[in-house]
Amino acid sequence: MLRCLIIAVASTLIAIPASAKSHTVRSGDSLWTIARKHGCTLNELKRANKLGKFLRPGQKLRIPRCSKSGSQKSNKRGKQTRSKKYRGRSGRGTYVVKSGDTLGRIAARHHQSIKKLKKWNGLKGNLIRAGQRLRVSSPSYKHDGRPVEGQSVGGPPRGRLAGGKQMQETEEWHIRRPHNAWGTAYTIYHLEAAIAAVRAKYPDIHPLSVGDLSAKKGGRLYPHKSHQSGRDADIGFYFDNVPAGYPKYFARTHGSGFHVAANWLFLRLLLKTANTKGGLQVVFLDYKLQKVLYEYVKENGASDEFLLRAFQYPRGISTRVGLIRHEPGHDNHYHFRFKCGASESHCYR
Numbered sequence: 001m002l003r004c005l006i007i008a009v010a011s012t013l014i015a016i017p018a019s020a021k022s023h024t025v026r027s028g029d030s031l032w033t034i035a036r037k038h039g040c041t042l043n044e045l046k047r048a049n050k051l052g053k054f055l056r057p058g059q060k061l062r063i064p065r066c067s068k069s070g071s072q073k074s075n076k077r078g079k080q081t082r083s084k085k086y087r088g089r090s091g092r093g094t095y096v097v098k099s100g101d102t103l104g105r106i107a108a109r110h111h112q113s114i115k116k117l118k119k120w121n122g123l124k125g126n127l128i129r130a131g132q133r134l135r136v137s138s139p140s141y142k143h144d145g146r147p148v149e150g151q152s153v154g155g156p157p158r159g160r161l162a163g164g165k166q167m168q169e170t171e172e173w174h175i176r177r178p179h180n181a182w183g184t185a186y187t188i189y190h191l192e193a194a195i196a197a198v199r200a201k202y203p204d205i206h207p208l209s210v211g212d213l214s215a216k217k218g219g220r221l222y223p224h225k226s227h228q229s230g231r232d233a234d235i236g237f238y239f240d241n242v243p244a245g246y247p248k249y250f251a252r253t254h255g256s257g258f259h260v261a262a263n264w265l266f267l268r269l270l271l272k273t274a275n276t277k278g279g280l281q282v283v284f285l286d287y288k289l290q291k292v293l294y295e296y297v298k299e300n301g302a303s304d305e306f307l308l309r310a311f312q313y314p315r316g317i318s319t320r321v322g323l324i325r326h327e328p329g330h331d332n333h334y335h336f337r338f339k340c341g342a343s344e345s346h347c348y349r
């Protein structure tokens, strides 16, 4: 689908003379949506314009000739830009579907069964589409049967990380500090899968801001109290309109601009892992934002039993109930904590 979209973008651009293109900023535009609309990367757009901190409606931006709208010829010669490589990149443990792929062929190429691929990716039938990112190796074991990379040793407030995995930036998320983006295989697997699923449902959504997980070998990570053993992750929110500075920085909200549906989908997918080894242990989130989500979920017909299990709200900020809990300072990001994995024998709660 992504590929079709790009071809569609390219062909509409070809109809217009390539020089002197511009875009007039309307309210609700962000650099990200403008770049995406014109087939540019954020950096290409930034390079072509002298940009201040904020965009104002009515402002004219120069739209450069961008890699995604460029001629096919330059791509054939192998002069791929960074963004070109980024967009369908198949990372460790994931594969981006190309047109013509079948589930059977992908399974065979990665030495997996179709059944496993379907299970890991929540697929009901055999239908896949180009551009879709698939999990192609087990979150708990490598396909040669060795245990997971990334062992949490000790616990989040006093621990370390052995053989951790570094979360790599893709166009679906921005890593604020790559040297602090190390975690256990479960932590990274669950986060990446949930973010990819949100993007699949909301293809135009902005990249999510990924803050600190742990250091490469874990241990004390200033200024955090926990984040020591690869099982904590600070992650920004999804917004209706991307706030200035986001996703480079977190953005604070008590509800305004908060993309309730996308945030809920993201949370729901992670909450779903709570009954598994290596799944979600707890989420810290500001009480006011809990209320926003709670009301949305309730309105959409969630059972009382589910609401009680998922939310601390409305039982007060000091109650120790629900998977989503209030902690001060969590009005600009989620703090996810994952449980010990099946093979992590030195891992403590």
Ligand SMILES: [Zn+2]
Pocket (backbone or CB within 6 Å): 224, 227, 232, 233, 234, 335
């Ligand atoms: Zn945190």
